Amino acid sequence: MIRVDRDVAVAVVTVDREDALNALDASTLTELRDALGHLAQDDDVRVVVLTGAGDKAFIAGADIKYMSGLDVGQAKEWGALGHEAGGLLETMPKPTIAAINGFALGGGCELALACDIRFAATGAKLGQPEVNLGIIPGWGGTQRLARVCGLGVAKELIFTGRVIGADEALRIGLVNAVHDPVLEKARETAALLASKSPIALRMMKELANRALGGDHASNLKAEAETFGELFASEDAKEGMTAFVEKRPPAFKGR
C-alpha cells in the first residue's frame, strides 16, 4: 500500500510493502501513480518526498513474481504504468525528492532517477539488475541513468547489473548526498524548498528538464522569455523588494 503523510506543504509518499522489500506489484504501482497524480495537482503541496517503509528497502523494483506471469501485451501495459509514475515525478510542477533508505533496485532505482533530487542512507544499495532476469530496465533506466551519471557509467551499470553502495552512488552523481537518517535530510531540504517561490521552482524545473534534450538555442530562448515573464509575479516583486529592504521574503505563489 501507499501512505501519504502531509506536513504543511511537504508530502511524504511511502511505499509500504515491507514483506516484499517494497517491490511494486500492480495494485501498489497503480496506487502510487494515482497518489502522485493527486499530489501533482494539489497546489497546497509544494514538495513531494518518495521513500520506502522500514529500514531495509526504498523499493526493491517491480514485483518479479507478478511480472513472471505477464505476456507481451500485459508487459507493455506494465511498462507504461511505471512510466506514468516516473513521468509524474519528473514533470509535476514542484520538486520531488527520493529518500533512498535501503535497496533501490530496478524499478526502484528508476523511480528515484525520475525524482529531481536523490538522497541515500549510508547502507543504501542501488542498481539496475534487470539483465540478471533476462530483461531490461523498463521504467526509464536506459534513459535517465545516462542523463544523471553519463552514458559510459550508465551502460556499465545496466549491462552488468552491478549493485553499488551509497559511496559509489555519490561519487558517480547518482545521489546528491549520503545521510543518516535519510528521511531527515529529505525533509530538511523539502522544508527549505517549500520556503522558496513555487512559481520560480516550477519554471526552473520545467526549463531544467529541457537541458539535456531538444535544441539548446531554443531552450535558452525559452529561459530568457520565462525569466522576463516572471517579473509579472508578486513573488518576484516580493523577493527583490525583501532583499532591498533587508528582510526575509514571504513568497505566496502568485
Ligand code: CAA
Ligand atoms: N519482487 C518480488 N519480491 C521481492 C522482490 C522483487 N523485486 N525483491 C524482494 N522480494 C521479496 C523476496 O522474494 C522475499 O519474499 P519471500 O520472503 O516471500 O521469499 C522478500 O522480499 C525478502 O527478500 P529476500 O529474502 O530476497 O531478502 P535478501 O535480503 O536476501 O535480498 C535483495 C534482498 C538483494 C534485494 C533480493 O531480494 C533481490 O535481489 N530482489 C530482487 C531485486 C531485483 O532484481 N529488482 C529488479 C526487479 S525487475 C524491475 O524492476 C523491472 C523494471 O525495470 C521495471
